[in-house]
Amino acid sequence: xTDTLLPDAATPDTAGPVRxxxxxxxxxxPEPTRRKRRRLKEIHVHLLLLGAIIVIxxxxxxxxxxxPYELDGIPxxxxxxxxxxxxxxxxxxxxxxxVHGLQISLFSAALxxxxxLVLGTVVGVLSGLRPGSWLDRVLGIGTEAVxxxxxxxxxxxIITTYGRGxxxxxxxxxxGEATGFARLIRGVVIQSSTxxxxxxxxxxxxxxxxxxxxxxxxxxxxxVLSYTALQFGLALLAIGSLSYLGFGExxxxxxxxxxxxxxxxxxxxxxWVAIIPxxxxxxxxxxxxxxxxxxxxxx
Amino acid sequence: xxxxxxxxxxxxxxxxxxxxSTVLRDVARAVGGxxxxxxxxxxxxxxxSFFLLFVLPGDAVLARIGTTxxxxxxDISDLDLDVLRDEVGLSDSLWQQYWNGITGLxxxxxxxxxxxxxAVTDLLAEALPxxxxxAGLSLVFSVPLGFLLAVLAVNPRSRFVRSTxxxxxxxxxxxxxxxxxxxxxxxxSITLGWFPSGGSQSAAxxxxxxxxxxxxxxxxxxxxxxxxxxxxLGTTYASVTAPAxxxxxxxxxxxxxxxxxxxxxxxxxxxxxxxLLGGTVVIEVVFSRTGIGRLMVDxxxxxxxxxxxxxxxxxxxxxxxxxxxxxxxxSLLDPRLRRRSALATExxx
Numbered sequence: 144x145t146d147t148l149l150p151d152a153a154t155p156d157t158a159g160p161v162r163x164x165x166x167x168x169x170x171x172x173p174e175p176t177r178r179k180r181r182r183l184k185e186i187h188v189h190l191l192l193l194g195a196i197i198v199i200x201x202x203x204x205x206x207x208x209x210x211p212y213e214l215d216g217i218p219x220x221x222x223x224x225x226x227x228x229x230x231x232x233x234x235x236x237x238x239x240x241x242v243h244g245l246q247i248s249l250f251s252a253a254l255x256x257x258x259x260l261v262l263g264t265v266v267g268v269l270s271g272l273r274p275g276s277w278l279d280r281v282l283g284i285g286t287e288a289v290x291x292x293x294x295x296x297x298x299x300x301i302i303t304t305y306g307r308g309x310x311x312x313x314x315x316x317x318x319g320e321a322t323g324f325a326r327l328i329r330g331v332v333i334q335s336s337t338x339x340x341x342x343x344x345x346x347x348x349x350x351x352x353x354x355x356x357x358x359x360x361x362x363x364x365x366x367v368l369s370y371t372a373l374q375f376g377l378a379l380l381a382i383g384s385l386s387y388l389g390f391g392e393x394x395x396x397x398x399x400x401x402x403x404x405x406x407x408x409x410x411x412x413x414x415w416v417a418i419i420p421x422x423x424x425x426x427x428x429x430x431x432x433x434x435x436x437x438x439x440x441x442x
Numbered sequence: 443x444x445x446x447x448x449x450x451x452x453x454x455x456x457x458x459x460x461x462x463s464t465v466l467r468d469v470a471r472a473v474g475g476x477x478x479x480x481x482x483x484x485x486x487x488x489x490x491s492f493f494l495l496f497v498l499p500g501d502a503v504l505a506r507i508g509t510t511x512x513x514x515x516x517d518i519s520d521l522d523l524d525v526l527r528d529e530v531g532l533s534d535s536l537w538q539q540y541w542n543g544i545t546g547l548x549x550x551x552x553x554x555x556x557x558x559x560x561a562v563t564d565l566l567a568e569a570l571p572x573x574x575x576x577a578g579l580s581l582v583f584s585v586p587l588g589f590l591l592a593v594l595a596v597n598p599r600s601r602f603v604r605s606t607x608x609x610x611x612x613x614x615x616x617x618x619x620x621x622x623x624x625x626x627x628x629x630x631s632i633t634l635g636w637f638p639s640g641g642s643q644s645a646a647x648x649x650x651x652x653x654x655x656x657x658x659x660x661x662x663x664x665x666x667x668x669x670x671x672x673x674x675l676g677t678t679y680a681s682v683t684a685p686a687x688x689x690x691x692x693x694x695x696x697x698x699x700x701x702x703x704x705x706x707x708x709x710x711x712x713x714x715x716x717x718l719l720g721g722t723v724v725i726e727v728v729f730s731r732t733g734i735g736r737l738m739v740d741x742x743x744x745x746x747x748x749x750x751x752x753x754x755x756x757x758x759x760x761x762x763x764x765x766x767x768x769x770x771x772x773s774l775l776d777p778r779l780r781r782r783s784a785l786a787t788e789x790x791x
Binding site for chain 1: 489491495618624628746758762
């Protein structure tokens with residue numbers, strides 16, 4: 144009964160975030176190359192899928208034959224050969240609507256992540272340069288204050304003043320997510336000043352810009368990238384929630400949260416109108432989380 | 443920080459301080475520091491949300507009249523608008539309003555709604571019990587469920603059970619919470635007819651929203667517990683010492699590892715409370731329950747700035763208080779932290 148303990152503990156597999164230092168120490172130990180190669184392959188497959196999704200998001204007409212706004216069919220046709228996902232309450236093709244909705248979701252989430260990344264980097268670098276200084280403390284308290292407000296609520300508060308819409312919603316979500324980036328980047332900045340190779344580079348006469356771009360950034364790139372993928376998925380979910388509540392895109396738009404909110408009324412006799420857009424959202428978020436996990440694990 | 447003891451006591455030589463009282467003093471100092479920090483965070487949260495909400499000269503008074511859509515603004519003269527703004531205090535300068543808000547907050551007065559003049563504290567008192575019942579119940583269920591999943595993910599001999607129990611939580615947290623709510627309505631309410639699909643009157647209506655949120659909490663707890671349990675199982679005491687003395691695998695996990703793994707869990711517990719309150723907002727709308735969520739959505743639609751501000755501040759206070767309690771509990775529960783502080787005092791003296 145106890146003999147199963149050792150081999151299992153020695154090769155912890157799947158799920159669960161792994162800290163950078165842990166991963167480094169594990170990579171240093173001899174690891175079967177077959178396993179490594181398989182993981183690399185897995186990353187490539189996932190990135191390829193993400194690329195396909197982005198292409199479909201940019202050019203939705205490539206894979207759809209119906210217009211997302213035209214009343215092409217009989218209302219509430221269940222999924223069939225012509226209307227793959229069925230039709231909605233006024234006979235629009237749900238498949239084209241879902242595919243066209245991808246564009247809005249991806250764009251909003253990307254905007255949110257860019258806002259979070261830029262804001263988080265500024266705050267993180269400013270507070271990480273002199274840890275413990277008054278600036279660091281003030282920024283730390285500010286970060287914690289924003290974290291204390293649930294993300295959806297903060298976004299709703301911003302929408303109250305600046306009006307509804309996908310643009311405002313995305314920026315509001317980005318503001319909430321910036322706190323995580325600020326903490327991550329603060330840690331990275333503090334940590335990178337202790338790297339021996341940074342000191343070595345300075346000793347060799349490298350200027351601050353060269354040190355940062357050639358030595359620090361390549362080393363901290365992977366955790367930040369992994370975190371970005373994770374936050375991208377969370378942004379998709381948050382933007383979906385906001386438009387479900389009615390504060391993102393307005394109803395004729397095929398945004399996924401809007402589709403789900405619209406379909407909920409007809410759940411009893413046309414399940415597909417609300418369920419299928421949710422499946423699409425889930426699929427994209429699962430893919431992004433998986434990429435975040437693989438990036439974290441692989442070195 | 444422990445070196446300041448000398449300045450606190452002018453004659454330390456005659457009265458040797460026992461280890462116990464220094465520990466207590468250290469704990470008291472830590473608790474005091476945490477409280478000051480918590481107060482600062484609440485103040486910052488209030489300021490940030492105040493300026494986000496009030497920096498634009500909002501026309502909240504138009505919502506109060508409620509004629510912007512149908513009759514139009516032309517119906518009301520500017521003079522009337524000014525009078526109305528005076529009445530609700532929106533014509534004061536920004537700093538005046540900010541000062542009034544802060545002093546009001548200290549008195550426990552969050553102002554009154556711009557739309558219907560009711561006190562924000564009254565509105566909150568009406569909405570909170572429903573939300574707290576939902577959030578509290580789901581927390582109660584999610585903790586044991588999370589522990590169960592975590593033990594299932596590391597303990598059983600069957601690799602299939604382990605990997606399934608490890609996969610389920612990470613899959614569940616990728617699902618949109620409002621969509622899970624709709625799925626639950628479809629399966630358990632429309633298809634099977636077991637529970638009502640919404641409302642907040644009966645206890646049966648509480649089942650589905652509680653289940654959605656409890657599962658979400660359990661999944662997040664399980665994720666943290668699984669990763670810390672795996673770390674613990676890799677340590678010498680779990681992989682060598684415990685088997686050597688004849689402890690079964692389950693005994694090792696349950697008795698030795700889970701206690702150590704519970705500390706990261708405690709940290710996540712504090713964060714989870716904040717997310718839970720955010721999730722409740724959405725879930726309450728999905729299941730058309732009355733509560734904080736409904737109040738928030740209605741207030742945002744009506745541009746009721748004071749109610750929105752009040753809600754944001756109250757939820758921030760809940761979050762900060764829970765996290766401060768978790769922090770304090772952390773240092774009280776972990777014998778290592780206590781011993782370390784005692785040791786530090788010994789060394790510095």
